[in-house]
Amino acid sequence: MKLSLWTYEGPPHVGAMRVATGMKGVHYVLHAPQGDTYADLLFTMIERRDHRPPVTYTTFQARDLGSDTAELFARACRDAYERYRPEALIVGASCTAELIQDDPGGLAEAIGLPIPVIPLELPSYQRKENFGADETFFQLVRHLAGPAERTDRVSANILGPTGLGFRHRDDIVEVTALLNEIGIDVNVVAPMGAAPSDLTRLAAAHFNVLLYPETGEAAARWLERTHGQPFTKTVPIGVGATRDFIEEAASLAGLPARADETRLRQPWYSASVDSTYLTGKRVFVFGDATHVAAAARIARDEMGFEVAGLGCYNREFARSIRALAKDYGVEAVISDDYLDVEEAIAALQPELILGTQMERHIGKRLGIPCAVISSPVHVQDFPARYSPQAGWEGANVIFDTWVHPLVMGLEEHLLTMFREDFEFHDQAGPSHHGGSAPRPAASPRDISEQAKTGEVIWLADAETELKKVPFFVRGKARRNTEAFAAERGVNEISIDTLYEAKAHYAR
Amino acid sequence: MNVRPGNAPLSGCADTPVLKERGQHEVFCGLTGIIWLHRKMQDAFFLVVGSRTCAHLLQSAAGVMIFAEPRFGTAILEEKDLAGLADAHEELDREVAKLLSRRPDIRQVFLVGSCPSEVIKLDLARAAERLSALHGPRIRVINYSGSGIETTFTQGEDACLAAMVPGLPATEAKELLVVGALPDVVEDQALSLLGQLGIDTVRVLPARHVDETPAIGTHTVYALTQPFLGDTSAALDRRGARRIAAPFPFGEEGTTAWLWAVAQEFGVAREHFDRVTEAPRARAKAAVARRAEQLCGKSVFFFPDSQLEIPLARFLTRECGMTAVEIGTPFLHRDLMAPELALIAPGPRLSEGQDVDLQLDRARADRPDLSVCGLGLANPLEAEGLATKWAIELVFTPVHFYEQAGDLAELFARPLNRRSLLKNHPFFGSGKSSGGSLEEAGGQTAPLKVAT
Numbered sequence: 001m002k003l004s005l006w007t008y009e010g011p012p013h014v015g016a017m018r019v020a021t022g023m024k025g026v027h028y029v030l031h032a033p034q035g036d037t038y039a040d041l042l043f044t045m046i047e048r049r050d051h052r053p054p055v056t057y058t059t060f061q062a063r064d065l066g067s068d069t070a071e072l073f074a075r076a077c078r079d080a081y082e083r084y085r086p087e088a089l090i091v092g093a094s095c096t097a098e099l100i101q102d103d104p105g106g107l108a109e110a111i112g113l114p115i116p117v118i119p120l121e122l123p124s125y126q127r128k129e130n131f132g133a134d135e136t137f138f139q140l141v142r143h144l145a146g147p148a149e150r151t152d153r154v155s156a157n158i159l160g161p162t163g164l165g166f167r168h169r170d171d172i173v174e175v176t177a178l179l180n181e182i183g184i185d186v187n188v189v190a191p192m193g194a195a196p197s198d199l200t201r202l203a204a205a206h207f208n209v210l211l212y213p214e215t216g217e218a219a220a221r222w223l224e225r226t227h228g229q230p231f232t233k234t235v236p237i238g239v240g241a242t243r244d245f246i247e248e249a250a251s252l253a254g255l256p257a258r259a260d261e262t263r264l265r266q267p268w269y270s271a272s273v274d275s276t277y278l279t280g281k282r283v284f285v286f287g288d289a290t291h292v293a294a295a296a297r298i299a300r301d302e303m304g305f306e307v308a309g310l311g312c313y314n315r316e317f318a319r320s321i322r323a324l325a326k327d328y329g330v331e332a333v334i335s336d337d338y339l340d341v342e343e344a345i346a347a348l349q350p351e352l353i354l355g356t357q358m359e360r361h362i363g364k365r366l367g368i369p370c371a372v373i374s375s376p377v378h379v380q381d382f383p384a385r386y387s388p389q390a391g392w393e394g395a396n397v398i399f400d401t402w403v404h405p406l407v408m409g410l411e412e413h414l415l416t417m418f419r420e421d422f423e424f425h426d427q428a429g430p431s432h433h434g435g436s437a438p439r440p441a442a443s444p445r446d447i448s449e450q451a452k453t454g455e456v457i458w459l460a461d462a463e464t465e466l467k468k469v470p471f472f473v474r475g476k477a478r479r480n481t482e483a484f485a486a487e488r489g490v491n492e493i494s495i496d497t498l499y500e501a502k503a504h505y506a507r
Numbered sequence: 508m509n510v511r512p513g514n515a516p517l518s519g520c521a522d523t524p525v526l527k528e529r530g531q532h533e534v535f536c537g538l539t540g541i542i543w544l545h546r547k548m549q550d551a552f553f554l555v556v557g558s559r560t561c562a563h564l565l566q567s568a569a570g571v572m573i574f575a576e577p578r579f580g581t582a583i584l585e586e587k588d589l590a591g592l593a594d595a596h597e598e599l600d601r602e603v604a605k606l607l608s609r610r611p612d613i614r615q616v617f618l619v620g621s622c623p624s625e626v627i628k629l630d631l632a633r634a635a636e637r638l639s640a641l642h643g644p645r646i647r648v649i650n651y652s653g654s655g656i657e658t659t660f661t662q663g664e665d666a667c668l669a670a671m672v673p674g675l676p677a678t679e680a681k682e683l684l685v686v687g688a689l690p691d692v693v694e695d696q697a698l699s700l701l702g703q704l705g706i707d708t709v710r711v712l713p714a715r716h717v718d719e720t721p722a723i724g725t726h727t728v729y730a731l732t733q734p735f736l737g738d739t740s741a742a743l744d745r746r747g748a749r750r751i752a753a754p755f756p757f758g759e760e761g762t763t764a765w766l767w768a769v770a771q772e773f774g775v776a777r778e779h780f781d782r783v784t785e786a787p788r789a790r791a792k793a794a795v796a797r798r799a800e801q802l803c804g805k806s807v808f809f810f811p812d813s814q815l816e817i818p819l820a821r822f823l824t825r826e827c828g829m830t831a832v833e834i835g836t837p838f839l840h841r842d843l844m845a846p847e848l849a850l851i852a853p854g855p856r857l858s859e860g861q862d863v864d865l866q867l868d869r870a871r872a873d874r875p876d877l878s879v880c881g882l883g884l885a886n887p888l889e890a891e892g893l894a895t896k897w898a899i900e901l902v903f904t905p906v907h908f909y910e911q912a913g914d915l916a917e918l919f920a921r922p923l924n925r926r927s928l929l930k931n932h933p934f935f936g937s938g939k940s941s942g943g944s945l946e947e948a949g950g951q952t953a954p955l956k957v958a959t
Contacts, residue, residue, distance in 0.1 A: 001598040003554075003606060004580060004581050005581075010563040011563060033654070035659075038539075038564045044884075049887075062625070079530075096655075124559065126585075
């Protein structure tokens with residue numbers, strides 16, 4: 001048992017729903033108790049879909065427990081087929097149904113429906129949402145993708161986009177454009193937007209673009225093994241990664257690499273003098289492994305930040321993220337416990353957090369600016385406007401998104417210079433967007449605590465001087481000064497101590 | 508305006524046959540009740556023993572509240588917990604001890620059962636006893652089930668309160684117990700009105716703090732403020748308390764009827780009652796009348812959600828002039844609902860339980876002006892051109908008693924008002940589209956609509 005409040009990922013059957021909801025012509029019969037339909041609203045509210053997810057829940061109740069539930073399941077399958085006439089049915093159990101040990105696969109097969117019925121084994125007590133999506137898509141591909149003639153013109157499939165994916169909708173558009181510029185057609189995009197009949201055509205493509213390894217890797221590997229389709233290893237998020245991706249895709253296609261970079265503004269924006277103050281800003285990167293790896297590269301190589309720490313919540317990718325962290329000379333945080341992440345951020349005192357909605361709130365609490373780079377995300381990160389992460393436009397979007405809270409940070413600094421002004425008092429604390437959310441009372445962990453331990457005391461004018469330091473580096477300045485004083489056996493911090501410490505730690 | 512006079516036909520809907528359905532239920536489970544219960548009971552912690560799905564549900568239902576250090580959490584069962592039961596109890600004890608050491612302000616812990624914990628027959632009642640002995644008397648540990656296999660949405664509150672009743676201290680005093688978690692502002696208004704009527708020995712269940720826990724005995728009379736408290740009512744009856752039958756305090760009429768039922772029990776004179784209630788009644792009537800203009804003559808369809816549907820249908824039909832087409836409720840408690848059903852004019856279908864596909868077919872055939880439904884159905888119905896009001900808001904927003912009557916009507920009027928305001932509404936604006944599904948596949952952009 002593990003006490004949890006936030007979860008980065010839902011249970012695996014939600015991953016299966018992401019595949020079914022992203023596709024057309026698939027229906028999912030889920031053996032589940034009343035209440036599991038809550039997951040519908042992730043799609044209808046957060047992703048703002050205009051139709052119900054194609055999922056039928058058996059809704060068994062306490063009085064059904066026993067032999068009755070199996071019959072309930074069979075009836076739900078028959079009804080779902082009659083009503084929706086899908087091209088294929090996927091069947092499985094939610095966490096509770098897994099315990100009562102009906103066999104959805106066997107039961108559904110026994111009905112003898114005239115369409116493919118694909119059973120899912122999703123171990124709810126071991127695995128999570130991303131696994132559920134990856135496994136479901138893999139099973140669909142394995143059951144449906146037969147051999148096929150390669151298309152005359154060079155074509156590729158785009159694998160991995162699902163319902164409820166962070167910017168999947170717009171990334172598809174961007175990657176399709178990148179491929180078209182090289183002269184590569186898109187054969188099938190799947191799961192998002194594909195029908196089971198489209199999956200039967202997968203093998204007609206010359207190779208696969210694995211856009212999101214979290215949700216498409218098992219299928220890509222199977223297609224490579226079974227149908228000899230190689231797949232791309234670079235995810236085109238960031239300018240460098242996009243260029244590498246174009247090279248990789250072109251070489252898989254046997255075509256010269258070509259790209260139209262006229263829309264790309266990120267490199268110039270980043271080179272322009274206004275961006276100089278971004279140099280060496282310490283960032284902490286957390287999210288799913290794919291977006292973290294991409295973001296770390298952008299942060300260091302394209303924005304000139306210092307990656308102060310990184311990590312991911314999906315353990316499936318722990319090894320690759322640990323290796324990546326080594327490259328950046330930092331320790332990876334591999335955890336699905338937000339308290340671990342909060343602790344790491346508090347210890348590192350970065351100047352910018354790149355993370356999920358959880359990190360957005362951690363940032364708010366700690367007064368550190370934050371931008372969102374990965375699921376899980378709230379409704380505002382399924383925007384109406386075009387906002388990909390991938391490709392050239394993705395690079396433009398990322399530049400704006402990351403810099404925005406920092407520019408706001410500078411604005412706040414200017415405001416604090418007018419702190420004596422009646423409008424700009426210190427209680428109007430910072431938020432991730434530089435709003436005026438009142439800072440929670442958590443912040444004064446400062447002098448009294450120190451005074452109690454009898455180690456270091458801040459003199460009043462040093463404390464006043466510290467307040468002049470911009471809020472987003474104030475925590476670090478405080479820590480450094482205290483460490484500096486403690487090292488030297490100084491137990492009172494004066495303005496001089498503060499500035500001696502600053503000189504000592506100057507980068 | 509077409510508002511009916513206060514004296515309704517005696518029978519109303521009481522004899523209307525109820526359509527009972529089983530099938531897919533598009534509803535929340537009882538765990539969701541934790542979201543508002545923990546706000547009410549300020550020194551309680553709700554510990555769900557369940558799966559990742561349960562944690563994910565609470566996260567989805569709590570929205571941004573989850574970032575405000577709320578007093579609930581889920582002990583997520585892992586594979587090793589499923590293997591042997593003795594081990595699971597040790598694990599639970601450890602997690603509870605850890606929790607209590609981290610949150611010294613907690614005085615009550617609710618061990619909340621879920622579908623997985625019920626199916627593996629984890630004995631949380633015994634665990635609660637054991638933990639009470641271990642951490643008591645300062646900390647009280649109570650068990651109830653909020654599982655989907657046993658409870659629907661607001662029934663979670665019922666299960667919680669019912670579990671508290673056997674442990675309430677005994678009293679011989681004649682006291683009024685007001686039962687049901689209300690927002691503090693509403694509760695204060697109710698207590699103030701009762702005080703003005705001269706009824707001052709009033710207790711509430713649930714209380715805000717463990718130290719204010721009400722006592723109960725054979726002289727206790729109680730009034731329900733929420734319609735979904737059947738089990739709690741039965742538990743109170745078992746302790747010898749007596750229920751005051753009344754409609755629920757929604758709208759001017761419902762509030763007055765509720766207060767008058769209580770007032771009669773305490774021998775309050777009609778003149779005094781009228782004097783006290785006159786001003787707030789007038790305020791409530793005026794506030795409702797302003798919104799009722801938009802609602803009058805419109806039809807409403809209730810999908811089952813919270814058991815508030817019948818009282819709300821009564822309010823909308825009698826005070827706002829709406830017509831009810833179907834009133835769906837997850838559970839119909841005949842006894843508690845009798846005063847409400849008597850007030851609703853015959854006509855609407857009554858349904859209990861749900862087969863969501865069949866019910867959607869009925870709604871499509873009826874084409875009601877307003878559908879009250881859950882968030883999983885709301886946007887899809889809007890996309891089919893049906894105006895909706897999402898039901899969960901009715902549970903979280905202050906809607907009871909006089910001062911909220913106007914707000915309550917406003918909640919239903921706003922979606923209708925909005926669609927008349929939106930000039931480019933995809934289904935009702937001047938550029939009306941086919942109403943088909945939007946393309947979600949990338950790379951295919953919808954053609955630009957030409958404004959007419």
